Amino acid sequence: MFKEKLLIGQYYAVASPVHRLDARCKIIVTLIYMITLFIANNWLAWATLAIVFLLALFLSRVPLKSLWRGLKVMAIFCIITVVINIFVYPGEHILWSWRVLSISTEGISHGLAMGLRLLLLVAFASLLTLTTTPLALTDGLEDLMRPLERIHVPAHEIAMMTSIALRFVPTILEEFDHIVLAQKARGAKIGEGKLIQRLMSFIPLMVPLFVAAFRRADDLAQAMEAKCYRGGKGRTRWKVSVWHRYDTLVLAFFILLMAAAIVCRSIM
């Protein structure tokens, strides 16, 4: 059903060195890794980055299967990118050509590199969400955005809204599944017929979904008020994230990796 298809990198609960890392560290590291991917411009660097990713995956104890479930859709996108690049990229050593399309060795190399980079990008990002609870993730984001509060960026509110939105994605998907079944039980033909009919067929799904979402929002607002929620000011956390030396080491490693990629790029 819809639920399993949509959830990219849903938290996978095991104990591992990667899970133990501070969320802030993981967010920064992910950003550095992404930047490094685009700084890198040769196969040696890309291979190193791929090995780093595989190492992180191995350490995280997340089974390949769970990662793959989230990546399936992206993989199709990657394959399309590779194919387009192979045919379109201009090169000198032409292996095959037909009208405007041609395949060159440079094209193949470039296309594969592009695909690999995209795949690593998404895979690394989903590793972040696979190993970090949504709550820790938003707390981390809030901490990282805190300096921006001086220029009146509502860091706490943004983090709170993000975490509420993330929290309700599975709930609402489940509800949607349920509504689909219920309307099918009443003979609804969903997504069939001509365009107008097809659009109209979504009304019996959307109205209950929105009604439920509003009801939920209302309940949540009341529950938060009942617990005296007054925004971020003076609010303490139950689980305070602590930055360990271990986090600094991991961060240092990735900064070095980026530095190496920059050096590598300027040499070659």
Place this chain on the structure above:
Amino acid sequence: MRLIIDHVNYIYEEGTITETAALHDVSLTIEQGEMIALIGHGGSGKSTLALMMAGLVSPTSGSLLLSNHDRPDASLFHSVGLVFQYPEQQMFGQSVFEEVAFGPRNYGVPEDYLPARVRQALEEVDLPADEFWHRSPFLLSGGQKRRVCIASVIAMNPRVIIFDEPSAGLDEAGKAWLSALIRRLNSEGRTVIWITHNMEEAAEHARRIIVLEHGKVVLDGTPQQVFAEEDVLRRANLTIPYAARLVRELKRRGADLPGQAVTVEHAYREILSWLQRRDAAAQEMEIDKIISSDEMESLRSSLRPESVDAEESLSDDEQWERRTAEELRTLVLNARETAFVGPNPPAEDQIRTDVESPLSSSPQPAQGGKEDV
């Protein structure tokens, strides 16, 4: 129409880490006009079975046959109606008419015939059609919303109606109305499959009870047969109806009654006939032998406030033991008083007021405890 479920398995999210078997080798035959209660603990596969019987999910293996056709197609499933749990959460219509007409319209009932269909369905659920026709279903009360939703299934004129916990969230009056409606639908010749948590409801109304545990059918039979299997029910995290516990407890303590009853009414009759077989003095002795006033006294003292904590730590069964004696005595004394009034058994409504008050006024230990788990 006959429903045959033949060695059906159903697996959720097959091939993933969260793979779970919701149904395991389920075989059932359901004849037209049956009144069935489907009971089981949460997650036992009741709802999945309901979805399957309504043609909304297909079995992973095994087969589901409707009547004698071995190829269920959409039009056949039109004769199976499913009232979901909290059905009012699926409402979307701008008026009660639109809401109720949705199903039959989807099934191809011509526009000209729709008003008659809707009117008939609304009458079936005791909603005055003219009053509610144009009203927004979202502005109705909880009970009225539930009625509209049930009407929207009845309007599709199903031969089999499955109710998934239809009484959830209704008040006592609403529950009583619903039971009456379900019985009426059944007496009109429709098959009714009633999914419930409430053993009293199941014992009271169903003629056949199917018990599911972890996706398997563990019991299937008349209420008397099913509730005789106390151990199996206990393993499935279910209790037996209060009335059945009562007569069995009396029998265990030496009362000369069959101990077969599963409904309040039958329990009452058993107790009554047990007492009527004796004169007043013998009754006094008999009751005293089974629940002596000494025992009552010691029970009262053991239930004083300082022992409240101790009571909480008791298991369901121990709590039941403690509370039963007192309730038994009240009930039996009540029954005796009625028995003295005259040789004729009391009228139905009298039975209810007499018997239900001691039962419903005190918390029912077994159920209260189980729900919290």
